[in-house]
Amino acid sequence: MAQRCAAVAQRARPKPAGLQGRANSERRSIAAAAPLKRVAAGPKRNNINGNKNEMQLLTNIGCIWQQAQELPALRRGAELAKLPYLRDAYMLLDGDRIVEFGPMSDCPATAGYTVYDTQGRDIFPSFCDSHSHLVFAAPRQEEFVYRIQGLSYHEIAAKGGGILNSAKRLQAMPEEQLLAEAKKRLLALLRLGTGALEIKSGYGLTYEAELKMLRVIKALKAWAPIPIKATFLGAHALPPEYKENRAAYMDLLIEQLLPKIAEEGLADYIDVFCEKGFFSLEEAQRIMEAGKAYGLPAKIHCNQFNSMGAIEAAIAAGARSVDHLEVLNAEEMKALGQADTLACLLPTAPFFLNDEHRTPARKLIESGAAVVLASDYNPGTTPSGRMAFVCSLACIQLRMLPEEAINAASLHGAYAMDLEQELGCIRPGAKANFFLTEALPSLAYLPYSFGSDLIEAVFLNGKLHWEKQALD
Ligand SMILES: [Zn+2]
DSSP: OOOOOOOOOOOOOOOOOOTTOOOTTOOOOOOOOOOOEEEOOSSOOOOTTOOOOOEEEEEEEEEEESBOSSOOOOOOGGGGGOOOEEEEEEEEEETTEEEEEEEGGGOOOOTTSEEEEOTTOEEEEOEEEOOBOOOOSOOOHHHHHHHHTTOOHHHHHHTTOHHHHHHHHHHHSOHHHHHHHHHHHHHHHHHTTEEEEEEEOOSOOSHHHHHHHHHHHHHHHHHOSSOEEEEEEEETSOOGGGTTOHHHHHHIIIIIIHHHHHHHTOOSEEEEEESTTSBOHHHHHHHHHHHHHTTOOBEEEEOSSOOOSHHHHHHHTTOSEEEEOSSOOHHHHHHHHTOSSEEEEOTHHHHHHTOSOOOOHHHHHHTTOOEEEOOOBBTTTBOOOOHHHHHHHHHHHHOOOHHHHHHHHTHHHHHHTTOTTTSSSBOTTSBOOEEEESOOSSTTHHHHSTTSOOEEEEEETTEEEEEOOOOO
8 A cells, every 4th residue: 555654744743752762651732643754764674584574663652552462361341441551652563463562762773664653643453343234235314314204213124124125225236336335335444443344244135145245245355455254144134025934034044045155155154133023033043053053153133122032042052242232131141241252232323223222331341241342334224334433432322431442342343253363452463453543642532532533544464554644
């Protein structure tokens, strides 16, 4: 990617500190959007293996948030509020990996490295968004207006809107066009700090269209500069033609689609929308068991509007995560507190639906559940993949602390996609996917500034992928 570091006229900004670093107690004022300063530092130096990879050194980092020397375990209970950080730091990259980081006072000599003077900006590991429906044919803003006019989610679905509306449009759209639309959305997400993404099928709902969706996701995997995980969600809604014959649709999913998906390696997980009017507990159990037989762990939609026993069933089936969880009872929270199955919250969905159900996140955290935050990016109930806003809403509406929200959206998001060895925290050996924000006065400033674009640069695979242009 282009590294744009041309001199641009700038407003007065804090003077970059020298390589000797600053006193820890010194905090910066909010920096103007000055471009990262790339310093020419002589001939390239080889890395420790003698490879010709370009090694990159980031200096004068205001704070590295979510850092660790070893892979952290899931943070449960009070641990979730602990977000390790390092102020006044440097970081060294080799190829697509983080090699080391430490206080500026220990910063290596710059000769031979490509050096970025970050001028006090803060660094966060990329968001790991473990729940999205990024591949879709068209937005559904007309339903937005239906809702303003007072129609409920179920009434809109009954009018042929909702998921079935998306399915009709997706079935009609050629694969190449679907892919092109999804690429545009994905590129936009990268600038918002997303560095790993799960994408579901479930707007196909026919043999051909589900495969088409999953092939689009496969093509995205090959094209995107970030890891993508694919989830088969054929059981998203019952197509109307199967209204009188649910068993035939279940057979289509289990007997016909699953073997084909496994044969082509099109999915990493299996999903089912277990909810009144969608799929029953028994059907959800059947889907999860069938997925397991093909090596696809479950990540299921449940407890969005009703408790139906899906959480206990998912835990029993060894599901990776249960997602939504706006409606939770005490037994379910207790079960999640003792389970390996992660509890993935999607606060932007009820926000957008103006739904009164809100996950009792504080009780859920107290129960010891491993809490994840994800976007649920989809055209019907969350037309946004902005993870920084997901974190803001988790704080504002679910009363999660900023530290808890960042843990849930980065480290735990990586766990929810089985990517924790690569992503989720700033760690030696981890993939160098991270973003730089303007210099923050404190961590809370990030979720507090819910309408602001604080992300000023994005590194993916150790390379500067995007940098905000100074406009003045
Ligand atoms: Zn969803």
